[in-house]
Amino acid sequence: MLPLLAYDATVVIASQDGLYEKPLREVFDKRMKLGAEELLVKIKVKFNDKISFSLRETEGTETDYPVLHLFTLIDKEELFVGLSGYSSLPVYQLITDKELIKDIMAGKESAALDLCELFESDARACQRASIAYRKHLLKCAFEDMQSGIIKAMKGGTQDGHE
Numbered sequence: 062m063l064p065l066l067a068y069d070a071t072v073v074i075a076s077q078d079g080l081y082e083k084p085l086r087e088v089f090d091k092r093m094k095l096g097a098e099e100l101l102v103k104i105k106v107k108f109n110d111k112i113s114f115s116l117r118e119t120e121g122t123e124t125d126y127p128v129l130h131l132f133t134l135i136d137k138e139e140l141f142v143g144l145s146g147y148s149s150l151p152v153y154q155l156i157t158d159k160e161l162i163k164d165i166m167a168g169k170e171s172a173a174l175d176l177c178e179l180f181e182s183d184a185r186a187c188q189r190a191s192i193a194y195r196k197h198l199l200k201c202a203f204e205d206m207q208s209g210i211i212k213a214m215k216g217g218t219q220d221g222h223e
Contacts, residue, residue, distance in 0.1 A: 063143030091150035
């Protein structure tokens with residue numbers, strides 16, 4: 062769901078009155094917000110030239126529920142950060158702080174910590190991971206994201222992965 066939110070997807074919903082479209086961000090807030098008589102029938106996505114980065118950390122196997130899943134999409138104007146596994150439900154923020162975005166793109170070390178602060182209150186503990194461990198994973202993930210973004214900018218690609 063996080064990549065669809067990042068790319069400003071539009072959804073087509075069927076109701077008793079027919080079909081209608083809405084931005085996904087209006088019908089998804091930690092979970093789908095559809096009426097009892099509504100059904101999601103289509104998702105429309107327009108891809109863009111922003112740099113994406115995704116990282117998934119699990120406790121066990123690749124198919125295990127993630128302890129942390131990070132998805133980001135960035136350009137010079139905004140940074141979408143989406144997290145699942147880190148808190149009880151998926152969370153995301155659209156960050157428009159140009160100084161923070163500039164620091165990320167410049168490789169400034171404090172940028173990862175600044176991003177962590179934005180999500181500090183969302184961390185949750187469970188049998189798989191403590192809050193401290195999740196926060197550590199998030200910091201490492203943001204550092205990996207920053208390195209991937211810088212590499213993608215130098216290489217002219219849209220994928221911030223190794």
